[in-house]
Amino acid sequence: MMHKTFLLAKTMLKMQYRNPDRKASQTFMYIFSFIILLPILFVYIDIMRGLVQSLYQAFEPIGQESVILGLLFLTLHFLLFFISMLTILTTFYFSEDIESFIPFPFEPYQLLISKAINPFIYLYITASALYLPFYFFYGTISGASILYFIVGIILLLLTPIVPFSLAAILIMFVMRFVNVAKNKDRSKVIAGIATLVFIIGINVLVRINTNDDAFIENMVMFLQEQDGLLQMLTGFYPPAYLSTKVLIGIATGVGVLSLLGVITLCILGFVLFLWLGQLLYLKGVLGVNTGNKKSFSEKKINKSLHNNSVWISYIKKELKTIIRTPTFLMQCIVQSLFGPFFLVIILMLDFGNNSLANFSEAFSEKSMILTLFMVSIFILGANPTSYTSISREGKNWYTNLFLPIKPKQIVLSKIGVASLIDLLTIGLLLTIMLFFLHVPGEILAIWLFLTLLGSIYTSSMGTYLDFLNPKLNWTDEQELFKMRFIGLVALLFTAGIFGIIVLILWNIQYFQGSLQIAGILFLCLTSGITIIQKLLTHKIKKKYHLHY
C-alpha cells in the first residue's frame, strides 16, 4: 500500500516540477536573480534580528519574553492555515491532473497523501522564511542551550501539520456538502475574496480592540503573572501555546510534556484528515465543473456580432481572459486593489480623519511628491499582470504565432492591458489622496501624470522580463504566481531603481520645486520606457528570427 502511495506521490511531483524545456539561460536567470536578491535577504535577516532584539528587550525585564515565541507560533499557524486553504482548494479539487488519477485503483487517502506533498513544500518554505530567523535570534539573544536549537527544528517540521489538517478538513466538508462550491470558477473567486475579507476583518477588529479600556485592564492583569501574556495571546489555541512551552521549558518536564502534546496533536490532526478524507474526498471531487451551458439566444448572437480593430480585439480578448480566469482575477485585479484598500483601513483607524487632513501640511511639496510617487510605483511594480503577460497564455502561446499579428503588436497590447488594469489601482489611490489626505490640486495633478507614466514603465518592465523567460508549461494557473523569482526581480527593476532615484533626489538640497522634481522624474521615466521598448524590439526580432 505504501509502495503505491510513494509511486503516486513521485509521479505527481515529477509532473509538477519537471521542465522538459529548461534551457541553460533559464538556470542562469535563476542564479542571477538569486545573486541580486541576496542583499535583500541579508536586509530581511537583519530586520528580523532587530525585531526580535527590541521585543526581547521590552518583554524580558517584565518576565514576559515567552510572548515573543507565542506571537511567532500564532502568526505562523494563522499564515499556514490561510495558505493551506488556497493551495488545498487548488491542488485537491481544481487541478487538471486529478481527473487522470481518479480512474486508477487508488484509495482516497493515497491520493490525499500524494496530493498533500506539494502544498507541504510551500508550507515548509513559507514557515522556514518566518520561523528560522526568528527562532534563531531568540535563541542566541536569550542564550539558549543546544537542545533549544535541535528541538526548534523538530518543531518547524511539526508546525505545518495542524493548520494544514484543519484547513483540509474544513474544505473537504465544504466541497462535500455545499453545492455552490461545485463550480470551480465561482468557488475560487469566493474563497479568494473571503480570505482577503477575513484578513481585513481581523485587522479592523484588532485595531478597534486596542483602543478599548477593558483590553488595557486585562493586559495589566495578565502582565502580573509569569507567562501571563503568552496565556492571553495563545491560550485559545493549544498548538501555539504548547509549541512555545516546548521551547521555553526545553530542559524541564513541562517542555517534554508539551512536546509530547504537540506530537499528539499533529498525529490526531493528520489521522483525522486522512480518515475524513477517505470518507469525503472522492464524493466532493466528483462533479466539480467549470461552468454551465447557457440558454441559447439568437438575439444575443446577432448583438455580439461587430467589427473591431486588431488592437481593440486583442486587448478585449486579454481582459476577458483575466476577468474570467479566477486565479488571474484574484492575483491581477483583486489583490492589486487590496494594497491601497488596506492602506485606507490603516489610515482611517489609526489616525482618524482629522489628523489625516494634516498630511499635506506636515510635508513639503518635494517630499510629498516623492513619497506619493514612490508608494504608487511600489504598488504598481508589485502587480503581477505585467510580469505574467506572456506566461498567462501557457501552452496556447503558439496560437499567437500563426495568426497574422506582428509579435510586437501582441507584446504592446499586453503592456496596454497591464496599464489598463493599473488604472483601477491608480483610481483608488487618487480617491485616497483626494478625500482622505486632502492633497493639494497641483501636487495631485503632478502625481497623477507621473503615476500614469510610471504605470507604462512598470507594465513595460514586467512584460519585458516575462518575455525573456516566460513560464509556458504550467498545468495550473497558480504556478505562475508562486515559486517564481520574476515578481521580485520586477519589483527590483521598478521600485528598486526608482527607490534609489527618489533617495538621491530627497537628499539633494538643490532640487526643491515641485516642477523641478516632476521634470527629473519625467525624464527618468521616459528614458526608462524608451530603453525597454528598444530592448523589447531587439529581443522580439532575435527570438522570432524576424527579417523586417
Next chain:
Amino acid sequence: MIEIKNVTKSFSSRRTIDHLNLTIPHGKIVGFLGPNGAGKSTTIKMMTGILPIDEGTITLNGYDIEKQPMEAKKTFGLVPDHPDMFLRLKGMEYLNFIGDIFNIPSDIRKERIERVTKQFSIYTALNDYIQTYSHGMRQKIIVTGVLLHDPPIWILDEPLTGLDPKSSYLLKEMLREHAEKGNTVFFSSHGLEVVEQLVDEVAIINHGKLLFYGTLQELREQNPSNDSLEEVFLEMTNDA
C-alpha cells in the same frame, strides 16, 4: 501552393527534419503521412511560423513564412492537433476575434458563421464558453474560424480526430470543394482509410526524410507486392 525547399530542423543536436523538399500544387488535397515522431507536426509548425527554420525556405503562395510572415499568414488557415485554445472565450467571441484579426466585414462574417455553425450543429452553443465544449465541438469551432476567413491554403493537423460521423463527412466534403476551387489543402493523418477516400496525392515522411510523394496510384505501382495502402505504409516506414 506550398513550397518546402531543403528544410532542416534540429532539436538539441538531433535532426528532426532532414533536407525536406516538397511542393504542394494548387487544386490538390495532399495527405501527409508518417509514424509517430516522423516529423509531421514539426513540418506543419515550421510551415505556419510556429517554429523557426534552421535551414532552407518555406513559401506559401509565393510568400516566405520567415521573410514575409504577415503576408504568408494571411494565405492559410490552420487547424492544430489540439483544439484546446481560447477556452475562456465564448464561441461567438472567438469567431469575432478571428474576424477582427483577418478584417472580415460584418455581413460576410454573419453569413459564414451562421451557415457553417448550423452545418456543424454548434450554432446554439455559440454563447457558451469554449471551455464547456466537448473535444469535437472545440475542433468544429476552430474549423469554423478557418472557414470564416476562407484562406486559399488550408493546413490541418489530424482534423478528423474527435468529430462525429456527420461532421467528419461534412468536413471531408468541404475539403474537396475547397480544392476543386483551385485552392490547396494539406493535412496530416493517421487514418489511412480517410487518406484513401480523400487525397489526390500523398507525402510519406519518416525520420524527417521524405520517402514518397505522388498519387495513390503511383504508390501502388511502386509497391506491387502489397495489396493495401496499410501494407505499403507499414513496409515503407518499417525501421527494422
